[in-house]
Amino acid sequence: MLRSISLALFLSIVPATAFANSCPTVMAAIDAALPTATLSKADMTKVMELRAQGEKLHAAGDHTGSMAALNKAKKMLGI
Numbered sequence: 001m002l003r004s005i006s007l008a009l010f011l012s013i014v015p016a017t018a019f020a021n022s023c024p025t026v027m028a029a030i031d032a033a034l035p036t037a038t039l040s041k042a043d044m045t046k047v048m049e050l051r052a053q054g055e056k057l058h059a060a061g062d063h064t065g066s067m068a069a070l071n072k073a074k075k076m077l078g079i
Contacts, residue, residue: 023058026070027051033077047073 030051037044054070057063 023054023063023066023070026067026074027055027058029079030070030073030077033079037077039076043076047076050076 030047034044034047037047039047050069050073054066054073057066057069
């Protein structure tokens with residue numbers, strides 16, 4: 001019984017940890033795409049705001065919110 005509970009706890013923590021570590025990778029991909037992006041000034045501003053919001057949320061420990069903002073920025077950049 002204890003083994004099953006431990007396994008369930010482990011499996012619930014591992015994906016959250018992996019998800020939290022992907023925020024910096026996505027931020028780096030956005031940073032790499034920004035110099036060559038062909039977006040309007042308004043869209044570029046929005047992408048930069050979303051990227052900053054993602055970094056702020058990541059630092060605060062809200063990795064779900066961070067990934068949501070970063071994925072919006074990636075979509076706008078086409079990556």
